[in-house]
Each structure stands twice: as C-alpha cells, then as structure tokens.
Amino acid sequence: MSDKPPLRILLCAPRGFCAGVVRAIDVVEAALVRFGPPVYVRHEIVHNRYVVDALKRKGAVFIEELDEAPDGDRPVVFSAHGVAKSVPAAAKARNLIAIDATCPLVTKVHREAEIHHKRGRLVLLIGHAGHPEVIGTMGQLPEGAVLLVETVADVAALALPADAAELAYVTQTTLSIDDTADVVAALKARFPLIHGPHKEDICYATTNRQEAVKRVAPECDGLVVVGAPNSSNSQRLREVAERAGCRVARLVQRATDIDWDEFSGLATLGVTAGASAPEILVEEIIDAFAERYAVTVETVSTADESVFFPLPRELRAPAAE
Ligand code: 0CH
Numbered sequence: 001m002s003d004k005p006p007l008r009i010l011l012c013a014p015r016g017f018c019a020g021v022v023r024a025i026d027v028v029e030a031a032l033v034r035f036g037p038p039v040y041v042r043h044e045i046v047h048n049r050y051v052v053d054a055l056k057r058k059g060a061v062f063i064e065e066l067d068e069a070p071d072g073d074r075p076v077v078f079s080a081h082g083v084a085k086s087v088p089a090a091a092k093a094r095n096l097i098a099i100d101a102t103c104p105l106v107t108k109v110h111r112e113a114e115i116h117h118k119r120g121r122l123v124l125l126i127g128h129a130g131h132p133e134v135i136g137t138m139g140q141l142p143e144g145a146v147l148l149v150e151t152v153a154d155v156a157a158l159a160l161p162a163d164a165a166e167l168a169y170v171t172q173t174t175l176s177i178d179d180t181a182d183v184v185a186a187l188k189a190r191f192p193l194i195h196g197p198h199k200e201d202i203c204y205a206t207t208n209r210q211e212a213v214k215r216v217a218p219e220c221d222g223l224v225v226v227g228a229p230n231s232s233n234s235q236r237l238r239e240v241a242e243r244a245g246c247r248v249a250r251l252v253q254r255a256t257d258i259d260w261d262e263f264s265g266l267a268t269l270g271v272t273a274g275a276s277a278p279e280i281l282v283e284e285i286i287d288a289f290a291e292r293y294a295v296t297v298e299t300v301s302t303a304d305e306s307v308f309f310p311l312p313r314e315l316r317a318p319a320a321e
C-alpha cells in the first residue's frame with residue numbers, strides 16, 4: 001500500500017492548445033523551414049515561455065517592436081494576438097517579409113470593427129487595457145474611432161448621449177464569459193440601439209475551457225491552471241475556478257512554481273491549461289503531484305473540438321503535381 005495520501009485529479013477537457021495557437025506555432029516553424037533562420041517574431045508568438053524558448057532554439061528571434069529587426073528581406077511573423085494596421089505597413093516600408101500568424105478569429109473581430117466604422121458607427125471595444133490583442137484591434141481604425149470599455153462602471157462613465165444611434169461593440173476573444181455578459185447587458189441597457197455580434201466575440205476555445213472549469217470546480221478544493229501570468233485566457237480560467245469556490249486556484253507555468261504548502265491536504269484537484277500551454281507541461285504538473293500523492297486521474301469532458309485553421313497561403317506546401 002502506498003503511504004502517500006490519495007488525490008483525485010479531475011482533468012478538464014478541452015484544455016490547452018486551441019486551433020489558433022497550433023496555427024501560430026506552425027507558422028513560425030514553416031517560416032523557419034521556408035526561409036531558414038533567423039525568423040523574426042514580433043511579440044511572444046503565444047504567451048508561453050516554453051513555446052517561445054523551443055522556437056528560439058530553432059532560430060526564431062523574438063522582438064517586441066519591428067524596429068528591432070534589421071531592414072531587408074527577412075521574414076517577420078506577427079503573433080497570434082494580432083497587430084495594429086500600422087505594423088504590416090511599417091514592415092512593407094522596410095522591405096521585410098510580413099507573415100501574419102494572427103488567429104483568424106481575432107482577424108474576424110478586426111473586420112467587424114472595420115465594417116462598423118465604414119457604416120459610420122463609433123466602436124466600443126470590450127477588453128483589457130494594454131493587452132496586445134486590444135492594441136491590435138484598436139489599431140485597425142484611426143485614433144479615436146474605438147473606445148475601450150473594461151467594466152460595467154466604464155459603461156456608466158461613457159460620455160455619450162443615451163440616444164447615440166451609431167454605436168457598435170466588439171470584444172477581445174479571451175474574456176470572461178460572465179463578466180462580458182454583464183458589460184454587454186449594461187451597454188444594451190444604456191444604448192438600446194447599439195449594434196454588435198449575436199452575443200460577443202469570445203472564441204470557442206475560451207468558451208469551452210471556461211465551461212469545463214465551471215463543471216469541475218464545485219467538486220474541487222484546489223485547481224491548477226497551467227499557463228503564463230500574461231496569458232489573458234489562462235487568467236480567466238483561474239478566476240472562474242476561484243469564483244466557483246475552489247479554496248486554492250493558481251496559475252502555474254512549471255511544476256517548480258507550485259507552492260506545496262498551499263496545495264496540502266487536498267482531496268480533489270482540478271487541472272486545466274490555457275490555450276497557449278502545451279500538454280507536456282500539464283503532464284509535468286500531474287507528475288509532480290503524483291510524487292507526493294497517490295493520484296487517480298479522471299478526464300471530465302464538456303465539449304468536443306475539431307476546429308482547424310490552415311496556414312497562411314504563402315506558407316502552404318505547393319499542391320502535389
Ligand atoms: O490569452 P491571451 O490573449 O493573452 O493569449 P495566449 O495566452 O497567447 O493564448 C492564445 C490566444 C491568442 C489570441 O487570441
């Protein structure tokens with residue numbers, strides 16, 4: 001008999017990589033094959049250090065701004081989070097080879113914002129200030145054409161008349177489903193004529209990962225989200241667990257980050273991973289618990305995912321003759 005205390009692990013499914021992240025990483029890999037190193041990547045391709053370090057070893061060079069890359073015909077990949085219109089324009093002006101790894105579901109939001117603007121509407125973006133996706137979406141339109149709204153209180157504080165007819169909203173793709181529903185409800189209450197998507201622009205992956213956490217959290221005393229602190233969708237998963245009553249809900253990048261005092265005396269632990277966290281890190285964390293507990297792992301599945309996004313045309317292998 002094991003002298004380790006028992007621990008039941010409820011493993012959320014879906015968890016981890018989404019279709020946009022798989023595509024973004026594949027874009028960098030394909031660009032390395034097509035052009036050879038160095039391939040410049042503007043911003044972390046996805047918010048995960050393990051992924052970034054693995055690509056660095058293959059010859060990717062991560063930069064925050066375009067001017068950190070030399071002029072000339074080297075490829076520069078834009079991250080999954082998207083970029084302002086000024087970025088591809090600057091790349092073109094400098095003769096860089098621009099390769100766009102923006103998730104198609106983020107690009108869809110960019111196009112929605114553009115359509116609203118063309119129809120003469122002021123666009124309200126629900127999102128988190130300073131996040132690269134928010135900077136990218138705001139940067140689709142001229143200065144002042146998009147206003148950022150983060151909270152219900154921000155809606156109340158908007159200096160706009162209640163009968164402002166030409167208004168629309170779009171959202172960041174990785175927000176909390178519940179918080180966003182409240183902000184959208186506040187917008188609709190204050191501006192009944194506001195245009196918007198059917199619900200919001202939160203993507204399928206964000207929705208499914210939050211749903212799975214909601215299902216397991218009430219049964220868990222603790223929950224680990226494998227993900228990085230700058231990963232918006234991962235942070236939202238931790239919040240969902242906390243709000244559902246998990247005594248300890250933590251975001252963890254690697255097993256070495258776990259504070260074992262916090263995770264002592266657990267009977268049931270939930271485990272999930274943000275959309276940018278590779279499965280190998282989930283395994284590492286479960287293995288670390290297995291060193292201290294006699295673990296049993298049950299997968300709790302709340303949705304099936306089969307979304308796939310092809311590579312940008314310029315990186316696809318030529319069709320077989
Ligand atoms: O959740 P955020 O947007 O911070 O990004 P991530 O952790 O890199 O996950 C991938 C989503 C990228 C854009 O939606």
Ligand code: SF4
Nearest residue numbers: 018020103105173203
């Ligand atoms: Fe695309 Fe959603 Fe993944 Fe972001 S989280 S990359 S929007 S699928």
